[in-house]
Amino acid sequence: MQAESVIPYSLDITFYKLKMIKMHTVTPWSATAQADIENSEILWEKKILSYTYQFYNTGDSLWIVVVMPDNGKIAFRAAFAMNSCFEVTNLFEDQDTIIVVLNSRLGTYEVRVDFTSAEVPVLHYTTSFTANVPLLMPFWPRDIIPLTQSGNIANTAGTIHMEQFGSRSGLLFASITKPQTGSFFYFQNLTSLSEYCEATETESKNTVGGSWPEIGFQLPTTDKLPLPAGKAFTISNAYVVLHNEIFEQTTIICEHFLNNLVTIYKLLEQPRIEYHNWPEIAQKVVSDLKNNKGSWTQKQGLPYLNAYLCDYETPPESMVQLAVLAPFKEYEKWSGEKQPICEDLTKGLPAFYDEKINCINRWLPSMVDKLDESEEQKTEMVMDSWYLHHPLMNLARLALRGDKTAEKLVLDSIEYAIRTAHHFNYEWPVFYNMETLEVIKKETAPGAGGERDVPGAYAHLMLLLFKLTKEKRYLHEAEKAAKKLEGLGLNILYQANNTAFAAGALLELFKITNKKLYLDLSYTCLTGLFKNIQLYDCRYGFGKNYTNFFSIFPLNDAPYIAAYEEMEVYAALSEYIVQAEDVEILPALRTLIPEFIKYAVGRIAYYYPAMLPLDMISEKVKTGEVQADLWIPLEDLYNGWEKSGQVGQEVYGAGMAFGVVPRQYIKIGDEFLLFVDYPIIHQSKRGNTVSIKLDGNKDLNCNLKIIKIKNSSIKMKVLQDKQTQKPFTANANIHEYKISGQGTVKIQW
Template sequence: MNAISPWLLNANAVLNSPALQPLYTMEANGYAFDIVNLEDSVWLVAAWPEKSRIAFRLANSPNDHLVIKKLLTKNKQLTLQISSLFGAYEILIDLPGNEQTILHYKTTLKPSADLLFPYWPRDIVPLGAPDSEVLADGEVMVKQVGTRSGQLYFKLTRPKAGAVFYLQNLTALADYNQQTETSAGDTVGGEWPEIGFALPPTIKNKALEAGKGYVLSDAYIVLSDEVPSDEPAMVRQYLDMLATVYLVLPKPETHYQHWPDILAKGLHDLIDSPGCWSQVDGHHYFNAYVSDYATPPEIMVQLAVLLPLLDYVEWSDAQLEVMKKIKEGLPAFYNEELGTVVRWHPKVADTMEGEEEQKQPLVMDSWYLHHPLLNLSRLALKGDKVAEKLFLDSLGYAIKVAKHFDYTWPVFYKVDTLEVVKAETQPGKGGEKDVPGLYAHVMLQAWELTREKKYLAEAERSAQRLRGLGFDLFYQANNTAFSAGAFLRLYKVTKKDVYKELSYLCLANILKNVRLWDCNYGYGKNFPSFFALFPLNDAPYTAVYEEQEVFCAFHDYLKHAEGQDILPSLRLLIAEYIRFLVERAVYYYPTMLPAAMLKEKPKIGEVDKNLWIALEDLHDGWEQSGEVGQEVYGAGNAFGILPRHYMQVPEAGLMIFTDYPTYGFSAKKHRPVRFQLSGDKRLKCRMMIVKTGKANLPALTVKCNHESIKGKAAAGGHLEYTLTGEATIVINWKS
């Protein structure tokens, strides 16, 4: 047991007193809930059917005597009005219904004087057995990191009780954060048993104003009497609890972004801006960042832009000369002596000054070998013979490296000697833990291309390395997302349930690293950030490249999941991530943001406010963004969105946009048009009928699940509809 504070020790003792009399008691689903007043704090105590208990602090006023002015009950909602020396509290409590054991409470304070909070205790006390001085024992499995979701997922093991998922709706704290100039990052967590949410401490001259109301807590809690027995049970419970809370969590409104225009601007700047290009040995290559001429061309960068461009030209039937330029330069990255493609362009690799560990000619970042191979395999499966040769010729080396490291990759190693340059991300944290999944994806691609069983065996061998990693699997978001898709495919090929469970494990790691709140303070007021995804497990910002690749990987996952029995919670959460990204992604472009929130001098290259090339990074509301630079290899953003969310109906002079993923879209020249929405029927999404020419839209008949629905007029002559997930849509028109 870790050392504890006197606050927790005293609260545990008083809350366990048999003489304690509750103000209010109710039962639901076998659980008992008590409201108790300890004079300096008011608590909600929840008891499991087996009588193990946990307490949540609703109000706090040190060295005070809180007075309950009113306790009102209506249906299953309680309202507490409490007076204290430093102000008036109002607490709204939504008690559990009959179907879900989910609690919600919201605490608002109106200070009687300008207030500073230099310290605030965490708000959860896992209680020991009644009349016992022995503290409860348990384990925290997920907690907030940085500005990710304000979440806490833990289990109580002594006395045996179950598991708890706690989510603080940090969006609601925006007024507090704005007034005190504090961040909502790292506010939910702690070490057992000192756990929960603590208000960020205020600083001098940044006090709460007297007479103004501030939300101090807005918590959603799911209780379960199941203590997960193994990793798959833990993952399923986490995902189901997260989805349960998500359904009732307040979510911001989204807005339609017209991606055809956004893509046109981005394509123009990508091709015509000199800062996006370098030239080596007669070939043109994309820079990694705008005006980054110090870093040699990287094969990952070229392919990270080429593949989304290919998605776009297949959708549009366009011809892009830029794709030919990129392809012509790819063979230069193949090293005949080593028998593999390498990261840096060999002709200029020795110009690097080694200011970073990986910026040396023969140093490989483990995922940087596999990511280009994955993209080369995609090109090969589409019939590109140059890509196929580069891919197949590099497979032997990739397998040799995998076996050398026993399918557990370090961070950096030398490509010639396989000497480890950097073994771990941090001491004791291991290397790039999700690379076994990325490697498995590459091997699956090789099997699909050649049908040689040795590649399928390699994929299975590597996949086993991810078992037992729990919520520590995630190294980089796109790698983990590709791993999830690979394991779902492995499950479909082998019918072994372990691979489906591993795909869930990968997805749970990704969803642990999102932000389920909107940062509406400081610079955060200028862009939506709800459901944003962080690229690394400790990254302080969200990043365009990883987000757009996860977006595409999620689409692929849903495609492979068609007809498969996968967790409904996953279908819900994946579709919702996609829905919010389709709006959010445009705010990675500096043209959409005020100049004041952009770094004038990024770490790499330069930021051109007028250039439709995405920033790498968006930060917490008190920090400027664009710190890293303007990311050329994140240019696939628009090229990934347009083909996946716009269905073309040229015969009717329109396109159909949905912000949920779809499947089953009928051929362009047939009518009526039919398709199915992904997601969950309990949630809503947007559909736009987008006119593509100067003429008005034709007279339309739109049916959702066999019921006719009407759209509303939108800017640009388009029509907007609100639909539900899982719906079947049929659209017809008069010529």
């Protein structure tokens, strides 16, 4: 009897342990949450569409429970009383808004809940807190937990498709797979948290995420300054889009992510657009490049741009010369004036051709003896994979505009690039030896793979060569590389500008081949970009000194935004929306891309240190030096409490103004300029009429300005889709209009 009783008991313990291993661990602030909710009375209940919303006061938390159409449940903690208990002092309903006022021993809370009338169900709750005494808050629980029909939340399962990293948007997109509840897209508007962060000297980065099943937003904990008493601070401003389905396929996840982001974007209070005189900035950049010796190095009588201001130790790089030359040539054409610097830079390009490999090299071959090997890539013949293709892209662009020096260099180099692609089977490592093709560094991190989006950049290069030569082998190369992006899923982005080029190349391949795979992969690239943005305005610390809404980070894990990469994303996405004119792309992209362009044009001027207060510029610089009065951009801008310019002042970002002016300004003789901050799809001039086509969201606005250059008075008529537009501001020098983001605009005089 004893033996018979021991065996089942032992098996039972083993089974119990196995069950415990599969279950998630939880903290005390969630362990009893489901039981607390089930044992509490419903404060308020309402059904909207097929979703039921229930409010519960469980003592230390106010919960909003969403009952899904199939009876699955998700709970959102709208308020947390810390070590106190809530007393509901008021609850009232005004149409689609519910306001709950809560008192605790520590302070007063007001929770405002809105149910928007969007096409998909959106829950929006905002919580403010007024402390009775100054408070340090060392802990705060996350605000989302999945609920079960019966049992323990630790026995749930789900997939987090994406979440906030660093200072990016405070979003979380997840599917609840056990029980089969559905999916939700959560967005915390971190702009609203700025006053709290300023008062407590905290930051809003890494606030949305968590470990299953405790996920969502976690209020930054205070360890420096207490939250002041007697003032209401917004401590949460959350939007939730709900879905019945569970998403698994990358294409479906990407489509819903982009759609959800637009749904939330339209509900956000967006910051004011700032205008900067980019033609004037471009002239300042030209002057500083001409006159400041810190930008240049001489070799054999030829001038070369330094990568960073006053960095004379590092040899010149081909990427740096071409990163400035390519947009500078665009500006030269726009201005109608020859730019001597363009001629100087062009003369120096052939010296980068390295006969050892029959290709242009990253470093000027005659100066490789100056490489100090302080970094892996600062070694002779060591190539960072994307650095091979980037200069070749710009050479191809220049060649397409008729530059014979660039055409010879790119055609002489392209066979090496193709041979390298074949050697690596279109999957590039991080670093390799250019002569032997030996891999020096295979992966960005263990298990993360190499530079994942380089196949897309290579495809873009091949399509440029296809346009230049009409040889179909380049088209075939582009397709072979593009197919390597399949299967990377949401981890496709390595470096934002290369991912943007990849998106454009994939769109072109779709237009040429009509293969939907390429359009889907293009959306995956764009998802990688838009999940890497900062869709809020940081108004605390040094971040309050400049507009940072809709910034994009250069890498998945970069702690700062970067001038050159942002400029290239801006240029690539401007071209994307032009190329998409005759393609039925996702409607969400006709909102996100033009809006990104609009904010980029108003925002990236703050990379110039002359636009910033001196106290937010770092005294310590990694490379070269910073001259704050110089119109050369800082590489790195931080928001929050970190100073900017820690990396240096990047000369290779000097083409920023040269890229903006030709894309956003139209010259009308020598008398006037037209400025539009949306991508211009087409422009034409007939007689005394300029026509501009826009292809964004018709329900959103962009800015049109008529700017006087000389002494003529502004006597112009603006029509959009045949409707006369009135300026919202008009004086002798400028007339400003708000126009729809979609339609044809005519300016007549």
